[in-house]
Amino acid sequence: MDSEGSRRCISSLDADEIFENLTQEERLTVSIPVQDDGTPASCHMFSYPQFHLLSNSSSPSEVALVQCQNGWEYDNSMFISTLATQWDLVCDKRALSRLTTTIFFIGVMFGAAAFGSLSAMFGRKPMLLVSYMLGMGFGLCSTFSSSFVMFAVLRFFTGFTITGSVIISTILNVEWVSIEHRKLVGVIDSLSWTFAFMSFPLIAYFIREWRWLTVAISLPTVTAIITWWWVPESARWLIANGRVDKAHYYLHKCAVMNRKQEVTVSIKPENLAKIIVTDRGNRKYSYLDLVRTPKMRRLTLLTGITWFAVATVAYGISFNISSFGLNMYLTQFVYGAIEIPAKMSNYYLLDKFGRRVTQAGSLLFVGISLMINIFIPKDRSVVRTVIAVLGKGCSATSFGTVILYSSELYPTVVRQNGMGYTSFVARLGVSVAPLILLSDDVWSYFSQVILSSLGLSAAFVAYLLPETRGKCLPETIEDVEGIRNDDLLLQDKNMDEKEGKTRGRCLPETIGNVEGIRKDIDDLLLQ
Incomplete structure (x- = not known):
């Protein structure tokens, strides 16, 4: 939506009847300097007409140049209207065009923190609906923006609210499936992003006016709102927060769906009440608990660095899509298509090599591909695009894993x-x-150097994280710190040997020795 496209300054002679006998090409010749590729300059014009250039024997003299004084004429062959063309966010205002994306993701950034806390307090499902409703509302309102400032403000709140649906749906996926199916659900979840990414250039190809394009990408949220009615609240969250009656309701529905009604005999509200997090009591956890203890601090630091690098590199590649000189719609579609085999390979890689090696390896290959492109001349656009597409594939693997x-x-x-x-x-x-x-x-390769360095550095950081393949989800901070000594700890070195026996047999919220109830509940998890 913020693409600039090709453009030129509007000549000061265009509206002057004195020069109406000059052709359009002649007006451009005397008004606007020519770039190295022979096209009219897009940001500068002569301070006064250079009529001597109409003579073929004349050569340009040293003439003062000024910024475009009369606006710009845009090439509408690719777009009817974009943010850049709507409010002339080009040349010295080009940074403002990029700023809209930054503002949107600043909203996403703060929204992630807000919805992370709110969904932990009020539940996953209610805040998921809030995210859907407000995200669509602000998105549609932004189409009525009458100024850049108004649009930027609305984009901030769109990002702030829509991010809740991302992090909450991810948590619901993890908390409703058994160990052996976590990676499958994770791959399916990440593929939904891919299909959306591939759909966007198709939608943008047919809807080339930014306001209607915004409407088109906001309305699908209606489908999400409709399906919300069938989304169950996390039984794990309900049990952890003492709402055992509601947890029993959802577990019973899960038993019926999985044809294991006989298990519900032992799973009653009074039994679920025994499954408590004894160390929690009435305590409310906050973001400060992520850094209170040594191993949690280490985990928080390492995952933060990894996520920062994964996201920066992935979106840096995507935002730079127009730099390769090829069709923008086709390139973005290919960028999305390469994610399908990349993310499907995750199903094999996560099981064969584990989370840690897959995460570190994919980041390493992303960094290498970006580094290679630095040494390939920019006129080799096809070769550079192929390398970038391979890097995008590795980036997709990295994102799906993290x-x-x-x-x-x-x-x-x-x-x-x-x-x-x-x-x-x-x-x-x-x-x-x-x-x-x-x-x-x-420097034309500066961004590539930065992104490549981020990818390579994060590969090393990711390798310092503990492996989670085949292991039960940790229940409490004490599990991560290794204070509690039982067979459910994330750090249990013998877990791989027990994997066949323990798969699908862990309930993260369980601290008490309520093995019978725990086994019955975990047998109900989506198989």
């Missing part, structure tokens, strides 16, 4: 806070990605 990986690393009592924090850091990275691309004005 979402599942992080949700498995944080304990239940602060999982929503942890995901809110990582989403906050990720959106901070996305916010600076457009600004990193502006560094190309200093």
Whole structure:
């Protein structure tokens, strides 16, 4: 929506009847300097007409140039209207065009922190609906913007509210499935992003006016609002917060769906009340609990760095889509299509090599591909695009991994806070990605060097995280710290040997020795 397209200054002679006998080409010749590629300059014009240039034997003299004084004439072959053409966000105002993306993701950043805390307090499902409703509302309102400032403010609140649906749906996925199906659900979840990414250039190809395009990408939220009625609240969250009657209701529905009604005999509200987090009591957890203890501080730092790099690099590649000189719609579609095999390979990679190696390896290959492109001449646009597409594929693998990986690393009592924090850091990275691309004005490869360095550095950081493959979700901060000594700890070194016996047999909220009830409940998890 913020694409500038090609343009030229409007000649001061265009509206002057004295020069009406001059052709359009002649007016451009005497009014606007020519760039190295032979096209009229897009940001400057001569301070006064250079009529001597009409003679073929004449050569340009040293003439003072000024910024375009009469506005711009835009090439509408690619777009009818964009943010840049609507409010002339070009040349010395070009940074404002990039700023709209940054403002949106700053909203996403703060929204992640807010919804992470709110959904931990009031439940996943209610805040999911709030996110859907407000996100669509602000998105539609932004189409009526009469100024850039108004649009920027509405985009901030759109980002702030819509991010809740992302982090909450991820948590619901993790908390409603058994261990062996977490990676499958994680891959399916990430593929939904891919199909949306591929759909956008198709929609934009047919809707080339930014206001209607905004409407088109906001309205699908109606479908999400309708399906919300069938989304169950997290039984884990309900049990952890003492709402055992509601938890029993959802577990009973789950038993019926999975044809395991016989298990519900032992799962009654009074039995669920025994499954308590004894260390929690009436305590309310907050973001400060992410840094109170040594191993949680380490986990918080490492996941934050990893998320920042993954998001910055992924969106940096996507935002730079027009730099390769190829069709923008086709390139973005290919960028999305490459994510399908990349994310489907996650199903194999996560099981074969584990979360840690997959995360670190994908970041390493992203950094290498970006580094290679620095040494390929810009006139080799096809080669550079192929390398970038491969890098985008590795980036998709990295993104798909980090979402599942992080949700498995944080304990239940602060999982929503942890995901809110990582989403906050990720959106901070996305916010600076457009600004990193502006560094190309200093040196054409500057942004590539920055993004490549981020990817390579984060690969090392990700390798320092603990492995979670085949292990039960941690219940409490004590589990992560290794204080409690039982077979449910994330750090249990013998878990891989027990994997066949323990899969689907963990209930993260359980601290008491209520093995019979725990087994029955976990047998109900979506299989």
